[in-house]
Amino acid sequence: MIELSNVSKIYDSGQSAVHALRSVDLKVAKGTIHGVIGLSGAGKSTLIRCVNLLERPSSGSVIVDGQEMTRLDTQALNRARHRIGMIFQHFNLLTTRTVYANVALPLELMGIKRQAIKARVLPLLDMVGLGDKAKQYPSQLSGGQKQRVAIARALASKPSVLLCDEATSALDPQTTSSILELLRDINQQLGITILLITHEMEVVKSICHRVSLISNGELVEDTEVGDFFTAPQTQLGRDFLNDFLQLAPPKELLARLLDAPSETTHPVVRLTFSGDTVSTPLISRLARECGVDVSILQAKVESIQERTLGLMIAELMGGADETQKAMDYLASHQLDVEVLGHVQRNA
Numbered sequence: 001m002i003e004l005s006n007v008s009k010i011y012d013s014g015q016s017a018v019h020a021l022r023s024v025d026l027k028v029a030k031g032t033i034h035g036v037i038g039l040s041g042a043g044k045s046t047l048i049r050c051v052n053l054l055e056r057p058s059s060g061s062v063i064v065d066g067q068e069m070t071r072l073d074t075q076a077l078n079r080a081r082h083r084i085g086m087i088f089q090h091f092n093l094l095t096t097r098t099v100y101a102n103v104a105l106p107l108e109l110m111g112i113k114r115q116a117i118k119a120r121v122l123p124l125l126d127m128v129g130l131g132d133k134a135k136q137y138p139s140q141l142s143g144g145q146k147q148r149v150a151i152a153r154a155l156a157s158k159p160s161v162l163l164c165d166e167a168t169s170a171l172d173p174q175t176t177s178s179i180l181e182l183l184r185d186i187n188q189q190l191g192i193t194i195l196l197i198t199h200e201m202e203v204v205k206s207i208c209h210r211v212s213l214i215s216n217g218e219l220v221e222d223t224e225v226g227d228f229f230t231a232p233q234t235q236l237g238r239d240f241l242n243d244f245l246q247l248a249p250p251k252e253l254l255a256r257l258l259d260a261p262s263e264t265t266h267p268v269v270r271l272t273f274s275g276d277t278v279s280t281p282l283i284s285r286l287a288r289e290c291g292v293d294v295s296i297l298q299a300k301v302e303s304i305q306e307r308t309l310g311l312m313i314a315e316l317m318g319g320a321d322e323t324q325k326a327m328d329y330l331a332s333h334q335l336d337v338e339v340l341g342h343v344q345r346n347a
């Protein structure tokens with residue numbers, strides 16, 4: 001549905017060039033919700049704007065719905081953009097137009113007749129839950145309602161793709177959930193493919209099927225959401241996950257964490273359980289079968305879509321042989337084990 005191949009974008013702002021995207025390959029399957037997550041300045045907005053050519057890539061290919069976007073002339077590009085709706089963080093509504101007139105605008109620009117516009121706009125307003133707000137102006141609406149108007153406007157030209165540029169970043173958590181629910185309904189009921197960018201893991205967790213992680217203009221992970229939450233492949237992915245789960249070692253522990261083991265230290269590990277391992281009594285077996293004591297420093301269980309994820313930070317207390325046996329035991333039970341460091345015994 002959307003296929004970016006080898007896309008690079010360099011902003012040449014006179015004195016210095018900024019490499020905002022570096023050889024990005026991205027495929028978004030038809031009918032899916034695909035999230036792109038990354039830190040500020042990573043290149044998320046540039047990436048999503050390259051899909052409808054609001055930004056023209058410096059090189060590479062952008063195919064949407066079978067069409068190579070970079071080769072279209074202005075008229076053909078305008079037509080192609082009718083099939084690609086977009087919503088923004090700050091809604092971008094026209095303040096002097098009513099809700100109805102905002103949603104009608106793209107249809108007016110397409111030269112559609114008044115009656116046909118009415119027949120399209122009113123059901124759209126009903127769909128986004130604003131059937132009674134047609135005559136109001138944006139200034140009379142809440143942030144969530146404004147985003148609903150923007151969604152209705154984006155859907156007016158019956159797009160097959162919806163691009164969401166930080167669509168919930170300006171909203172409070174409750175309003176965010178209701179907008180995400182609306183996006184999920186649009187995906188499921190209308191079969192619209194959604195590409196969204198966000199810096200919030202909650203957004204990815206709530207509605208995305210697949211997620212890509214962007215760092216410094218490069219896509220560094222591209223995976224199913226369940227896999228990203230249970231076994232991120234990069235340190236940045238792990239940092240996002242830990243921030244989201246708020247499962248970082250306590251400051252007091254960090255202060256005494258040593259990089260290298262010695263005869264007088266115990267390892268401190270972060271264990272990630274997923275699938276069947278969540279419900280297996282591994283820790284008590286670990287103690288029994290390997291002869292170590294396990295001191296649990298932090299633990300959490302999360303539901304990520306259909307999957308359950310357990311996380312734990314624990315100190316494995318025992319002699320060198322016992323702790324090695326314990327590490328082998330954990331590894332053999334498909335747990336993700338990360339050694340965070342080592343602490344002095346009895347410290």
Ligand SMILES: Nc1ncnc2c1ncn2[C@@H]1O[C@H](COP(=O)(O)OP(=O)(O)OP(=O)(O)O)[C@@H](O)[C@H]1O
Pocket residue numbers: 011012013018019020038039040041042043044045046047199
């Ligand atoms: N028009 C521009 N001219 C020059 N540099 C730009 C332009 N737009 C973006 N950049 C630079 O490109 C890089 C990527 O920016 P981009 O806005 O795509 O990142 P982002 O991940 O969306 O960030 P944020 O989450 O803060 O919006 C940044 O270094 C940014 O300063």
